[in-house]
Amino acid sequence: MKRLPASFLPPIALVRKSKIAMYRQLYDWFRHAITSNQLRPGQRVPSTRNLAAELKISRIPVLAAYEQLLAEGYLETFTGAGTCVAKSIPDEAARPPITKVGTTSPRKPRRKAPRRISRRVGLLGLQEQLWLNDLVAFRVSLPALDHFPIAVWSKLVIRHSRKPAREVLAYGNAMGYPPFREAIAEYLGAVRAVRCDPSQILVTTGSQQGLQLSAHVLLDSRDRAWMEEPGYLGARQAFMIAGTKIVPVPVDHEGLNVEEGIRRGRGARAVYITPSHQYPLGVTMSATRRMQLLSWAERTGAWIIEDDYDSEYRFGSRPITSLQGLDAEARVIYVGTFSKVMFPALRLGYLVVPKDLARAFTAAREATDIFSSTLYQAVMTDFIREGHFARHIRRMRMLYAERRAVLVEAIRKEIGDKLEVIGEEAGMHLVVLLPPGVSDVAVSVKAAKRGVSVVPLSSCYAKPPKRGGLILGYGGTDPVQIREGARTLATCV
Amino acid sequence: MKRLPASFLPPIALVRKSKIAMYRQLYDWFRHAITSNQLRPGQRVPSTRNLAAELKISRIPVLAAYEQLLAEGYLETFTGAGTCVAKSIPDEAARPPITKVGTTSPRKPRRKAPRRISRRVGLLGLQEQLWLNDLVAFRVSLPALDHFPIAVWSKLVIRHSRKPAREVLAYGNAMGYPPFREAIAEYLGAVRAVRCDPSQILVTTGSQQGLQLSAHVLLDSRDRAWMEEPGYLGARQAFMIAGTKIVPVPVDHEGLNVEEGIRRGRGARAVYITPSHQYPLGVTMSATRRMQLLSWAERTGAWIIEDDYDSEYRFGSRPITSLQGLDAEARVIYVGTFSKVMFPALRLGYLVVPKDLARAFTAAREATDIFSSTLYQAVMTDFIREGHFARHIRRMRMLYAERRAVLVEAIRKEIGDKLEVIGEEAGMHLVVLLPPGVSDVAVSVKAAKRGVSVVPLSSCYAKPPKRGGLILGYGGTDPVQIREGARTLATCV
Numbered sequence: 013m014k015r016l017p018a019s020f021l022p023p024i025a026l027v028r029k030s031k032i033a034m035y036r037q038l039y040d041w042f043r044h045a046i047t048s049n050q051l052r053p054g055q056r057v058p059s060t061r062n063l064a065a066e067l068k069i070s071r072i073p074v075l076a077a078y079e080q081l082l083a084e085g086y087l088e089t090f091t092g093a094g095t096c097v098a099k100s101i102p103d104e105a106a107r108p109p110i111t112k113v114g115t116t117s118p119r120k121p122r123r124k125a126p127r128r129i130s131r132r133v134g135l136l137g138l139q140e141q142l143w144l145n146d147l148v149a150f151r152v153s154l155p156a157l158d159h160f161p162i163a164v165w166s167k168l169v170i171r172h173s174r175k176p177a178r179e180v181l182a183y184g185n186a187m188g189y190p191p192f193r194e195a196i197a198e199y200l201g202a203v204r205a206v207r208c209d210p211s212q213i214l215v216t217t218g219s220q221q222g223l224q225l226s227a228h229v230l231l232d233s234r235d236r237a238w239m240e241e242p243g244y245l246g247a248r249q250a251f252m253i254a255g256t257k258i259v260p261v262p263v264d265h266e267g268l269n270v271e272e273g274i275r276r277g278r279g280a281r282a283v284y285i286t287p288s289h290q291y292p293l294g295v296t297m298s299a300t301r302r303m304q305l306l307s308w309a310e311r312t313g314a315w316i317i318e319d320d321y322d323s324e325y326r327f328g329s330r331p332i333t334s335l336q337g338l339d340a341e342a343r344v345i346y347v348g349t350f351s352k353v354m355f356p357a358l359r360l361g362y363l364v365v366p367k368d369l370a371r372a373f374t375a376a377r378e379a380t381d382i383f384s385s386t387l388y389q390a391v392m393t394d395f396i397r398e399g400h401f402a403r404h405i406r407r408m409r410m411l412y413a414e415r416r417a418v419l420v421e422a423i424r425k426e427i428g429d430k431l432e433v434i435g436e437e438a439g440m441h442l443v444v445l446l447p448p449g450v451s452d453v454a455v456s457v458k459a460a461k462r463g464v465s466v467v468p469l470s471s472c473y474a475k476p477p478k479r480g481g482l483i484l485g486y487g488g489t490d491p492v493q494i495r496e497g498a499r500t501l502a503t504c505v
Numbered sequence: 506m507k508r509l510p511a512s513f514l515p516p517i518a519l520v521r522k523s524k525i526a527m528y529r530q531l532y533d534w535f536r537h538a539i540t541s542n543q544l545r546p547g548q549r550v551p552s553t554r555n556l557a558a559e560l561k562i563s564r565i566p567v568l569a570a571y572e573q574l575l576a577e578g579y580l581e582t583f584t585g586a587g588t589c590v591a592k593s594i595p596d597e598a599a600r601p602p603i604t605k606v607g608t609t610s611p612r613k614p615r616r617k618a619p620r621r622i623s624r625r626v627g628l629l630g631l632q633e634q635l636w637l638n639d640l641v642a643f644r645v646s647l648p649a650l651d652h653f654p655i656a657v658w659s660k661l662v663i664r665h666s667r668k669p670a671r672e673v674l675a676y677g678n679a680m681g682y683p684p685f686r687e688a689i690a691e692y693l694g695a696v697r698a699v700r701c702d703p704s705q706i707l708v709t710t711g712s713q714q715g716l717q718l719s720a721h722v723l724l725d726s727r728d729r730a731w732m733e734e735p736g737y738l739g740a741r742q743a744f745m746i747a748g749t750k751i752v753p754v755p756v757d758h759e760g761l762n763v764e765e766g767i768r769r770g771r772g773a774r775a776v777y778i779t780p781s782h783q784y785p786l787g788v789t790m791s792a793t794r795r796m797q798l799l800s801w802a803e804r805t806g807a808w809i810i811e812d813d814y815d816s817e818y819r820f821g822s823r824p825i826t827s828l829q830g831l832d833a834e835a836r837v838i839y840v841g842t843f844s845k846v847m848f849p850a851l852r853l854g855y856l857v858v859p860k861d862l863a864r865a866f867t868a869a870r871e872a873t874d875i876f877s878s879t880l881y882q883a884v885m886t887d888f889i890r891e892g893h894f895a896r897h898i899r900r901m902r903m904l905y906a907e908r909r910a911v912l913v914e915a916i917r918k919e920i921g922d923k924l925e926v927i928g929e930e931a932g933m934h935l936v937v938l939l940p941p942g943v944s945d946v947a948v949s950v951k952a953a954k955r956g957v958s959v960v961p962l963s964s965c966y967a968k969p970p971k972r973g974g975l976i977l978g979y980g981g982t983d984p985v986q987i988r989e990g991a992r993t994l995a996t997c998v
Contacts, residue, residue, distance in 0.1 A: 035892065043695070076892040079892060079895055079896050079899060080892060080895040082899055085696075124803075124834075125803065125804060125805060125806030126806050127806065127859075127861060127862075128774070128806060129722055129723055129862065129865050130721065130722060130723060130724055130725045130728075131725050132721065132725060132726075133721065133722050133865045133868060133869050134865075136868040136869070136871075136872055137868070146675070146676070153676075154675070154676065157671060157674050157675060160674065162668075162669065162674075166666045166667050166668075166669070169662070169663075169666040169880075170662075170663050170666060170667070173659045173662040173663060173666070174659050174663070175655075175659075176655065176659070178650060179850075180850060181650050181653065181655075181848035181849070181850050182639070182647070182650060182848070182849055182850060183639070183646075183647065183849045183850070184849075184850055202536070203578075216874075217710065217874045217875075217877075217878075218874060218875060220871075220872070220873065220874050220875050221873065221874040224872065224873050224874065228623065228625065228626065228746055229622055229623060229626050230622055230623060231623055232623045232624050232625060232726075232748070233625075233725075233726030233727070233748045234726070235623075246871075246872075246875075249868075249871065249872035250872055250873075252872065253721055253869060253872040253873065255725070255726050255748060281621070310618065311618060312618060313618030313619050313620065313621060341617075355674040355675070356674070356675055356676045356677075357672075357673060357674050357675060357676070357677055357876075357878055357879040357880065358878065359874070359875075359876075359877065359878040366620075368620060369620075369622065372622050372626045372627075375626060375629040375630070375742075376626050376629070376746060378629075378713075378739075378742065379629055379713070379717065379739075379742035379743055379745065379746040380713065380714065380717050380743075380746065380873075381709075381710045381711060381713050381714040381717065381852070381874075382710075382711060382713050382739075382852075383850075383852075384710075384852065385710075385850055385851065385852040385878060385881065386850040387662075387850065387880075387881075388878065388880075399528065399569040399572060399573055402572055402573040403572050406572060406575055
């Protein structure tokens, strides 16, 4: 075995039991030696075999380090000449000096130009919402992850990953993976009386993207849209970033007050609505109001964006037909998601769009982010087709009904008559009204600091409401956590 | 074994060797029987055991069919009472009659309200681009999928799927999975001289989303932005959907003509630019122009959106430092993607944003689609950390250099001097100029019909150019396909 001349390289100190991988230590050493000119451009470095022998380590980390250094342009190989330090080092050398050019120039310092960003983003409100941190109890929208059939799911992921079809890697369709769109169309037709064929299904990364796309396709900047007051903050934000002017329309025990909308929001081009289970109040929209809304849309040419979130979960009462299924004029864009029924990081939802709008939605999706990753679409297709999805929903329906009952009981027991529970028995959250004069934001902040996540009802209002409240999710909170969370919450009210 | 009374159910005809699964046939039969009132609300149905025995089939499909019917509300179970047809059927019954109410009413038919969508979507151009279909040769942006190290990748996917960490399922960070952001920051610092820490990295679903977010965060509707002429159509669309007014600025052999930009586009709030490898012409922006551009941005408070696409692949010449690395005033938003280096369906890219804009970008991401799916982020982190990424890039660099050479040779041989190849030796595509007077769209359409995908250069212009050209991708086209594609193309010119 050839020995390296001792003078060949500066000494390399490797820490054998370091947390830093051996290849990384070697890589760092070479990079530093090259950028600090300890190794000169064009200088030959030992072969991987010789260096490994010299250092008495395996050749694998040496190979990995050299490969990275080659890939990044620190080293070069020439046939017959072995491996050398690159003639011109790409980056460090090219970095500008840390002191700015301007500071040494004779002209007097200029006032800096402002760092202006868009008004629409400024309007979103850039404060962090403490209650959305990863806390234990009552996180809204979080499903029961520990009850998700992970073994079945993993098996399907592995099935599509081990020898992936070309379509799992290549460019996909902006509207979604065709078999998945078929499965969604069938599912919605059967369960939600949505009338559509697969050509109307646009697979999204979740309902948020569905709303954002709808806002951009249907509305120009400064167009007006009705929003439920109180309503879903995420929807308000999706429309705000599209530049929409939002007209808040009050919600009562029959859902959105259409007559009030007509009075306040003349000329509106769209309405965002949650008719099956109003967010956050939990009201079901009455049949009369549904007909009023459809007739308004037909008359004025407005679009209805129906967010049918949590429609999978109704306890006790029968499922409500979707507005889309009642709409004879193709005025409804239907928005749904799998992320809450399955798991949030799935990032798969869907839109059902009128047939004559499919091309416009496709173009908007291409301009926005081209298409959704295919792997989970293929996996979810199998999950539906093989019956796992229906089974999972049925199980979760029972689980959430039970959790809701536990929560209502815990509130009654721990907080007594200070809080009033409102809303239909459905979904994955409920709302409690606070006594008049109590600030819901103050309660939410206090609760978040004690590890309990409750969303202040006032955050769902465009204008501050007379009476505050709290939104409590129970989907991802088990009975023990529910009882404990209710005790903690009692100390915050 | 108990026998069912023969009268209990209408006859069920199952096709044993059908492509339609047995459970599905059963499900369809029941659903039809229920909605058509052959089975009446409240009527008891046989137990799964009895029905399986009656039909002489396994109990599994019967269980699956019943579960689906239960989940969808067609059947109900009552303790002690077994399974019955649901008392109220959710959907079919609730469907409105097919004939519209309006047509039978006495009032005279109203003119229909227009089906108006947004102008910004209308501007995108809703024609299908034939040349983007899944054709064999020259698809732009497609990498060599058959050379992707799928075995290594699958192993990592399976590692994170078999027993997924909670974070792979739950809500993730709008900015991205923290270890992934760290890996990206390190990689960009080392390879592209991008100066950033992980807090500045926003993980996107690809560079398209990076552009769309930048447009929404930095610009309001009707704000002006410079775009290279010719330039990347996808970028133009991302800005158009945000309502941006685009100012085309000509590109010459030094890249974007900054002086011309200042003349034509006064008051512009941003510029979109591809300095390392101008898309589509392949020019590298000169150092003088870089400094002019940075100085313009500093002076006017404009933002620079630097799209560093394909920077991994330079053949022969040394890598060019990013503009971001030269920018002392934090005016650059740096856009990149892994989708073209890895595989398109990965849907992972990144933005590097100035520190003081991180919160605004986070809010915009939340309003747009909340966060990126976590699985691939975790897998990609390992792929980088374990050295596979650097190795893959190095291999692809050699492969693409070779494919480029084969393509240039094939064009020379098959089409001779009718076409002129332009652009630096870099990336995954090249441009050929057509003889004056030849329509590039006509050639592209003809080629697409013969199975060859070439993008007309004129599609990259806001105003039609004097001389047409074709963009040919060679990343995903192997030498045999390249030669064959060139022969076909020769018949179209």
